[in-house]
Amino acid sequence: MRVFQIEGEWGLDNLRLSQRPQPQAGAGQVLVSMRASSLNFRDLVVPERGYGNYTGELPLIPISDGVGVVSAVGPGVTRVKVGDRVCPTYFQNWQGGEPDLQRLTQSLGGPIDGTMTETMCLSEQGVVVVPDYLSDLQAASLPCAALTAWSAVVTYGHVKAGDHVLVQGCGGVALFALQFAKCLGAHVTVISSTEDRMARAKALGADEVLNYREQPEWAKATRGFTQGRGYDLILELGGEKTLPQSLRCIRPGGTLAMIGILSGSSVNTSLGHIITRQVRLQGITVGHRDGMEAMLRAMAQHRIVPVVDKVFAFEELKEAMAYLKSGAQFGKVCVQH
Numbered sequence: 001m002r003v004f005q006i007e008g009e010w011g012l013d014n015l016r017l018s019q020r021p022q023p024q025a026g027a028g029q030v031l032v033s034m035r036a037s038s039l040n041f042r043d044l045v046v047p048e049r050g051y052g053n054y055t056g057e058l059p060l061i062p063i064s065d066g067v068g069v070v071s072a073v074g075p076g077v078t079r080v081k082v083g084d085r086v087c088p089t090y091f092q093n094w095q096g097g098e099p100d101l102q103r104l105t106q107s108l109g110g111p112i113d114g115t116m117t118e119t120m121c122l123s124e125q126g127v128v129v130v131p132d133y134l135s136d137l138q139a140a141s142l143p144c145a146a147l148t149a150w151s152a153v154v155t156y157g158h159v160k161a162g163d164h165v166l167v168q169g170c171g172g173v174a175l176f177a178l179q180f181a182k183c184l185g186a187h188v189t190v191i192s193s194t195e196d197r198m199a200r201a202k203a204l205g206a207d208e209v210l211n212y213r214e215q216p217e218w219a220k221a222t223r224g225f226t227q228g229r230g231y232d233l234i235l236e237l238g239g240e241k242t243l244p245q246s247l248r249c250i251r252p253g254g255t256l257a258m259i260g261i262l263s264g265s266s267v268n269t270s271l272g273h274i275i276t277r278q279v280r281l282q283g284i285t286v287g288h289r290d291g292m293e294a295m296l297r298a299m300a301q302h303r304i305v306p307v308v309d310k311v312f313a314f315e316e317l318k319e320a321m322a323y324l325k326s327g328a329q330f331g332k333v334c335v336q337h
Contacts, residue, residue, distance in 0.1 A: 004116035004317050007059040010049040015062065017315060023121035025074035030124050032086060034068035036140035037115040037335040038308075039324045040172065041260065046110040056111030063317075063335075064090050064108040066115030067130060067139040079124040085136075086127040088120060089289045090143045095125055096290035104285060108143075115140075116317060118337065128292055131300040138306040141332040142296070144286055145172035146306065150295040151287040152235055152257035153180045161185030163232040166222065166249070167206075168242055170197045172332045173259060175307045177235050178204055183302045186232075189225050191218055197330055204307070219248035226251070235259060252277040259284045307331030 003020050025031045043063050049055045070084045080086060092112060094103035108114045130139040152173075153159050165181045166189045167174045174190070181188045182205040189208040190201040198209035208225045215221040222231075230251030236243060237260035246256055250273075258281060274281060298304075309331040312320035317335060324333045 001118040002314070003061050003118070004063075004314075005059040005061045005113075006047050010047065010055075010058070012047045012318070012321070015047055015318060017317075018059070020117070023119060025072050025077075025121060027075045028077060028124055029074040029121055030070050030077060030080060030086075030127060031072040032068040032088065032120045032122060032127065033071045034066050034115055034118060034120060034337050035085075036068075036136040036337055037063045037066040038137070038141040038145070038172070039320055039333045039335070040064060040144045041324070042144070043109060044321060044325055051110065054105050054111060060110060061113035061115075061117050062109050063114040063116045064110075065140055065143045065145070066120075066337075067136050067142075068120065068337075070127075071119070073124070077124045080127060080129060084129050085132075085139070087130050087139060087143050087292075088115065088122055089126050089128060089292060090147065090286045091288065092123065092126040094288040096288050099285070099288075103288070107286075116314075116335070125289070128289060128296065131296060133300065133303060134306070137308050137311060137332075137334045137336070140334055141172060141306045141308065143292070145332065146176045146299075147287040147292050147295060148259060148284055149173050149176035149180055149235070150298075151291060152259060152282075152284045153177050153184070153233065154295075154298075155287060155291055156282045156284065157233040157255050157257060159184045159186050159233055163187070164226045164229070164251075165189070166191065166231045166234045166246075168235060168237040169193075170201055170330050171237070172307075174235065174237060175201075175204065175331050178206055179304050180298075181233075183298065183304065187225075189222055189231070191222075200330055217245070219245040222249055230254060233257060247273040247279070250277070250279050253279070255280045255282055257282050257284050308334055310334070311336055 093106040163186045165186045190206040191210045191212045234246045309329040
């Protein structure tokens with residue numbers, strides 16, 4: 001079968017279209033014929049061995065997110081059947097409960113082989129059935145980006161009607177967070193860098209939008225959006241350059257959901273705001289299978305449709321990754337198998 005894999009040495013230059021033997025399903029396992037994949041920022045980091053020892057060993061099939069159809073089941077499988085359309089879960093060993101090292105280190109696309117293959121062999125515990133109303137490309141975007149947003153907004157953010165939520169940017173996680181928060185009745189502010197993206201965020205339901213390049217002191221500029229109270233939840237995707245601003249506009253007792261470090265991983269800011277205003281700084285690393293299934297029920301109830309920006313062919317994985325790296329996307333970058 002065809003696969004994309006990093007082979008020989010680490011680095012994007014060593015990401016190649018290759019061949020592997022077709023897998024067979026053992027006891028408790030399923031074979032999934034993959035239909036689509038979607039990219040996340042971490043998929044740019046993995047080929048450079050950006051997660052150290054937790055990146056895995058070569059050869060490695062990259063990309064964590066995808067969707068396919070169950071083509072065969074091994075002995076004892078009861079969770080799914082042949083013909084079911086499923087997404088592999090991002091963390092293959094985290095079905096529910098609290099995180100621990102074992103649960104947080106068994107992720108697809110590094111260290112476990114990812115979705116850029118024609119067929120995956122997975123534990124039946126590591127797949128979830130996806131709603132029929134979603135297309136393959138839309139469903140492929142769910143395991144990492146959507147569940148990360150769900151964990152931030154629902155599992156840890158506890159957002160409720162009337163809350164004020166600030167979302168940074170218009171990438172996959174950000175747009176899912178906007179959609180989930182609006183379903184819960186929250187007032188959502190989206191900060192972005194272009195008027196076009198701001199207009200599109202408005203069309204998706206954003207109550208307020210702000211251009212952070214034109215107003216770099218956006219903590220002050222957004223104060224009126226919350227009547228000076230501050231935000232109940234901020235999805236912190238930027239890191240180094242955005243966290244100081246976030247700390248200035250989170251409300252006392254509010255939650256900063258730390259998700260990304262797109263602008264850098266080192267921060268020089270006063271920690272006093274966290275202590276004196278009793279702010280919760282909550283790290284978010286995707287979520288567990290129970291959370292994903294709860295998210296899918298909510299999505300089906302509200303008919304939430306993921307935003308797919310651009311689609312590439314299987315052979316164009318490197319072009320898709322270059323496009324993601326450019327930061328030009330609004331929503332998800334996908335690969336059709």
